[in-house]
Amino acid sequence: MTADSNRHRQELADAIAATGALTDPALREAVERVPRELFLGDAVYRPNGTAWEPVRREDVGEGEWLRLACADRTWVTQVDGIDARNATEPVSGNPTSSSTLPSLVVRMLQLSGIRDGNTVLEIGTGTGYSTAILAHRLGEENVTSIEYDPGIARRAAAHLDAAGCAPTLVVGDGLQGHKERAEYDAVVATCAVRHIPAPWLWQVRAGGTITTTLSGWMLASGLLRLTVDDDGSASGRFTGDTVSYMLARPHERPPRPVFFRHQGHVRPSLVDPGLLEDWTGRFVAQLGAPSAELLTTSDGVALVDIATGSQAWTEAVGERWVVHQHGPLRLWDQVEDAVVSWQAAGAPAQSAFGMTVEADVTQTVWLGSPDGPSWQLPV
Numbered sequence: 001m002t003a004d005s006n007r008h009r010q011e012l013a014d015a016i017a018a019t020g021a022l023t024d025p026a027l028r029e030a031v032e033r034v035p036r037e038l039f040l041g042d043a044v045y046r047p048n049g050t051a052w053e054p055v056r057r058e059d060v061g062e063g064e065w066l067r068l069a070c071a072d073r074t075w076v077t078q079v080d081g082i083d084a085r086n087a088t089e090p091v092s093g094n095p096t097s098s099s100t101l102p103s104l105v106v107r108m109l110q111l112s113g114i115r116d117g118n119t120v121l122e123i124g125t126g127t128g129y130s131t132a133i134l135a136h137r138l139g140e141e142n143v144t145s146i147e148y149d150p151g152i153a154r155r156a157a158a159h160l161d162a163a164g165c166a167p168t169l170v171v172g173d174g175l176q177g178h179k180e181r182a183e184y185d186a187v188v189a190t191c192a193v194r195h196i197p198a199p200w201l202w203q204v205r206a207g208g209t210i211t212t213t214l215s216g217w218m219l220a221s222g223l224l225r226l227t228v229d230d231d232g233s234a235s236g237r238f239t240g241d242t243v244s245y246m247l248a249r250p251h252e253r254p255p256r257p258v259f260f261r262h263q264g265h266v267r268p269s270l271v272d273p274g275l276l277e278d279w280t281g282r283f284v285a286q287l288g289a290p291s292a293e294l295l296t297t298s299d300g301v302a303l304v305d306i307a308t309g310s311q312a313w314t315e316a317v318g319e320r321w322v323v324h325q326h327g328p329l330r331l332w333d334q335v336e337d338a339v340v341s342w343q344a345a346g347a348p349a350q351s352a353f354g355m356t357v358e359a360d361v362t363q364t365v366w367l368g369s370p371d372g373p374s375w376q377l378p379v
Helices: 003-018 025-033 062-069 102-112 129-138 150-162 198-203 273-277 279-288 331-344
Strands: 043-048 051-056 075-079 095-099 120-123 143-147 168-171 184-193 204-214 222-228 234-238 265-268 292-297 300-305 311-317 320-326 353-357 363-367 374-376
Touching: 003 025, 003 062, 003 102, 025 102, 025 129, 102 129, 102 184, 102 204, 102 222, 120 129, 120 198, 129 143, 129 150, 143 150, 150 168, 184 198, 198 204, 204 234, 222 353, 273 279, 273 300, 279 292, 279 331, 300 331, 311 331, 320 331
Parallel strands: 120 143, 120 184, 143 168, 184 204
Antiparallel strands: 043 051, 043 075, 075 095, 204 222, 222 234, 234 353, 265 320, 292 300, 300 311, 311 320, 353 363, 363 374
């Protein structure tokens, strides 16, 4: 590690601390000590219009590479399975792996409530950077990290070895956890899920925590910490942070039916589709219609149900909105019911929502309190 690397990491820690997101001295030391540049390999992607442009270490030079590596930003490392190091030109598609911005890594770990001596299961090793932060904070013997993609897992293992760090690394489906080293004090997921996988509940001790991002096929996200109870249930609240992660690959959207503007059943819309641009508004819409994908059209929005092909689309007619619905599901009715309940409660921020997971894995998101308006998640 060079003096420049040390200086950039110190500046990174200072910048995160200045936002109030880094209050644990041991985590601050981890940020100052773990060289992020080791975990980015030799290339990353940056957005370039509608595509992802590879940025190579050899092209930008060592000084600029250190500056990029120590910036508090997410660097995409893989797009639709194509690693940045293998890309010879800009690539179109969706990110499938990244190095999360360090301030969010720190936010997740502090939210989980980890402390000295705790054991943690990390879901999604990725580049290995967050794994190294965890290992530095808790000791490598207390960290287990699981990665779905074998190629990404191999590179993460090499990065961690180069950093002199040897936590337990597992290649497999993180949604199944890793029962061989359970029980854990905490599960921390660096991917989003549509619902809480049952093995996470079973592998966390009573009083332990699950920290994850709950998302869905409308790509609306909510950061959440659950505490596991003695009876195997869990409950907690959303933080309200406007953060998102890629969906875990087994929870990704399947190919959707082709969208056509079927005339369908037409009626006035009770809500402005612009509400779905709001962070919490879209989250509420997703709760109402969890099997639908959201599209933006030239004059409104459209919903397409993955399983049935049902659709709904809005259009402006004069100064009002109308909605067209076609198929066995009335998707806009479901969205409206959820949004109207939210508005009736004063349209509060996402931090007003909470979640309960019963021991039988029934999962409910509620507004205000468990007795308030609620929506059951598909499991």
